[in-house]
Amino acid sequence: MVHRVDHVPLMSSGPGTQRFLTVHRFGTIGARPKLYFHAALHADELPGTLILNRMLGWLAEADCEGAITGEIVVLPIANPIGLSNRIMGYHLGRYDLDGDGNFNRWYPNLARKIAARVGNSLTDDRDENTAIIRQASLEAVEAWPGEGEANTLRKTLLGLSVDCDFIFDLHCHGEAIQYIYFPENHWERYGDLAAELACRTVLLFPTDEGTNFDVASTVIWHHLRKSFPDRPIAEPPFTTTVELRGQNDVGDDTALPDAEGLWRFMQRRGVIAGDPGEPPPLLCEPTPQSGSDDLVAPCAGVISYRIAPGDRIAAGDVVADIVDPSEPDFEKARTPVISRATGVFYGRNLSRLVRPGQSFAVISGSEPLPANDLPVIDY
DSSP: OOOEEEEEEOOOSSTTOOOEEEEEEEEOTTOSSEEEEEEOSSTTOOHHHHHHHHHHHHHHHHHHTTOBOSEEEEESOOOHHHHTOEETTEEOOSEETTTTEETTSOOOOOHHHHHHHHTTTOOSOHHHHHHHHHHHHHHHHHHSOOOSHHHHHHHHHHHHHTTOSEEEEEEEESEEOOEEEEEGGGHHHHTHHHHHTTOSEEEEEOOSSOSSHHHHTHHHHHHHHHHOTTSOOOOOOEEEEEEEEETTOOSHHHHHHHHHHHHHHHHHTTSBOSOOOSOOOOSSOOEEGGGOEEEEOSSOEEEEESSOTTOEEOTTOEEEEEEOTTOSSTTTTEEEEEOSSOEEEEEEOSOOEEOTTBEEEEEOOSSOOOOOSSOOBOO
16 A cells, blocks of 8 residues: 555634644555554653654655555644643643643543444454454444544544554653553563663553553453453453653654664564564563552642652652742751652653642552552642
C-alpha cells in the first residue's frame, strides 16, 4: 500500500471551528500484525511528536519497497484540542479546558457490551474468535455516543486502535529519566522494548482495569477471557505508555535514537524487513507500578529538592523540603518529604510551587505500597 494520509474531523466545538486528526497509514489495510502509534495525547508532552515525525519518512520508504508486513497507523499529533489550550502564553495540554477532564482518562469500558454482542458467536477456534471480537469492538466503539468534542476525540482514537495487536502511547513527564509503563503479562515476550529505548525505570502494570487510553482496549479481552472460560480467546493486545524523559527534552538528538529503538523492535517482530541485531542490555529490572511512591505535598510552599531524577534513594530518606518563604526561621520554614520506597527517583513536576495534597514526584520501589493517606490532587 502506498503511504496514505487521512484527515479525520472531530465534532465541532462551535460555529466556524473544526479540528481534525491527521492519520498516516502504511502497509496493507487489514493485514496483521496491526500497530498503532500516537504522541501528545497530553498535548503539552511533545517529545514523541519528533520521534514519530522521524519515523514517517522511514515508513514511507519501507512501504514503497514492500518491506512492511501488516499495517501501521501513526498519529504524530493525537490531540488538536489540547494544542489549542493556551492561557496568557502558557500551553496547558493535559486537561480539556471545556470541562471534560484529563485527555488520558475516561475512555469507555465497553467490555460488557462487547460480551453481549459476541456471546452466542464464539467458537472453538481461537483465530475465528479473535476476528469476531475485533469486529464487535469496532462496532461497540462506533455505537458509543461520545458526546462533545473531547469525547469525540476519545472515540476516534479508540476506534483507530481497538483492533490493533500493538499500541504505543508516547508521553513524557515534567522532568524525568526515560521510563515506561509495561503490561505485566507481556514483559517476558516484549521486554526488549525497554532495552531498545534505554529505559532506566520499568513499571509493570495490570491491564484489566482503568479508564486510561492504554487499557481501553485490553480490558475488553480480559473481561471476555473471564466471561467465556470454555472458549479459546487470545491474550489482550500489547499496549504500553512510554515516558520520554521531560517536557523540555524535545529535539532531534533524543528523537533519533528513540525512533531507531522502536524501529528495531518492529524489525524483531517481523513487521519491518531487516536485521535488528541483538537487543542492548537492560538498564534496570522491572518493578511493579504499585511499588511506586507518589509523593504528595503535606502543605503549600516552594519545593527544594535534595536529589535529582535518576538518583537512587532509600525508604526513610528525605527527597525534598517544602519551604514557606515567609517564615524567617530557616528550619521552621522547611517541611521535609520522605520516601516510602527504596528505588529510583524517576520523575517530578516542572513547577516548584505546590498545594496541599498535590502529587509532585515519583520513586520506583520493588514492593507494593499501601495507598497514601493524603488525598491526591493530580496535576
